[in-house]
Amino acid sequence: MLRLICVLILSLPVMWAQKKTIFLITDAEGVGGVCRQDQTDSKDQEMRQLLTGEVNAAVEGFFAGGADEVVVWDGHDGSQTLSTLTLHPRAKLVMGALGSSMLMERRYSAVAYVGQHSKANIRGGIMAHSYSSLGIQNMLLNGKPVGEIDVIAAMAGHFGIPVILLSGDQAAANELKEIVPNAELAVVKEGLGRYNCISLSAAAARDMIMEAAARSVSKIGSIKPYTVPGPVTLQIEYTTRNSLPVDAEKRAGAEVLDDRTIRFLGKDILVGWSLYRSR
Numbered sequence: 139m140l141r142l143i144c145v146l147i148l149s150l151p152v153m154w155a156q157k158k159t160i161f162l163i164t165d166a167e168g169v170g171g172v173c174r175q176d177q178t179d180s181k182d183q184e185m186r187q188l189l190t191g192e193v194n195a196a197v198e199g200f201f202a203g204g205a206d207e208v209v210v211w212d213g214h215d216g217s218q219t220l221s222t223l224t225l226h227p228r229a230k231l232v233m234g235a236l237g238s239s240m241l242m243e244r245r246y247s248a249v250a251y252v253g254q255h256s257k258a259n260i261r262g263g264i265m266a267h268s269y270s271s272l273g274i275q276n277m278l279l280n281g282k283p284v285g286e287i288d289v290i291a292a293m294a295g296h297f298g299i300p301v302i303l304l305s306g307d308q309a310a311a312n313e314l315k316e317i318v319p320n321a322e323l324a325v326v327k328e329g330l331g332r333y334n335c336i337s338l339s340a341a342a343a344r345d346m347i348m349e350a351a352a353r354s355v356s357k358i359g360s361i362k363p364y365t366v367p368g369p370v371t372l373q374i375e376y377t378t379r380n381s382l383p384v385d386a387e388k389r390a391g392a393e394v395l396d397d398r399t400i401r402f403l404g405k406d407i408l409v410g411w412s413l414y415r416s417r
């Protein structure tokens with residue numbers, strides 16, 4: 139009996155590790171059929187349907203591929219876009235800001251993106267931006283221009299979590315491929331310019347995402363988490379529509395480089411990102 143209990147206790151971590159939970163990060167600008175700024179309004183009914191359709195297709199694919207749980211974060215514009223009324227019945231919805239660790243300390247089995255756009259300043263990236271179109275001209279992580287794709291992948295990697303799937307425009311797919319070559323990619327539209335695109339139909343986009351999501355689950359264990367070596371610098375160049383935070387010089391870990399650029403230094407991505415996000 140004692141032996142059985144010992145075996146059970148010893149195998150608990152393995153059983154937990156085997157439960158496959160996917161953390162799905164969502165955004166609006168990379169959704170098929172979304173190509174104009176007005177469509178990204180979180181109250182836009184058509185965009186909501188298009189995004190929900192792609193999210194639910196990914197969720198369906200993950201479960202078909204062997205996932206046990208899918209947690210979806212409504213990442214666009216303050217979590218006002220997705221609804222539990224129309225979310226896939228087996229998915230869970232995270233609403234509101236994630237905090238500086240992006241909830242990665244929960245050590246999900248894998249992270250995926252749906253509706254993802256590329257980083258700022260990418261020609262042919264549909265509504266390309268790095269966290270804020272109006273506020274941020276450029277964001278550099280250890281000197282490399284980055285947007286949500288790199289930052290989220292690096293935060294996931296910090297906690298040992300791999301990125302297995304991205305759906306979005308071609309530019310976003312190219313961006314993830316550079317850092318996670320084996321991730322599954324579902325390209326739902328091609329950007330001709332910032333507001334010009336060739337998009338798949340919603341039905342075709344959903345099919346493609348569902349299949350890619352199903353395949354991606356089998357890559358858990360073989361895709362290496364993407365890691366950014368510390369110490370980490372995170373440099374933010376604000377736009378002319380924005381300015382340095384008041385008292386920028388007094389921010390912890392911060393160095394003001396010029397009148398619109400600030401740089402944070404942290405021992406790793408978690409610390410660097412936390413310094414930037416804390417106000």
Ligand SMILES: [Zn+2]
Pocket residue numbers: 165255269286
């Ligand atoms: Zn975004």
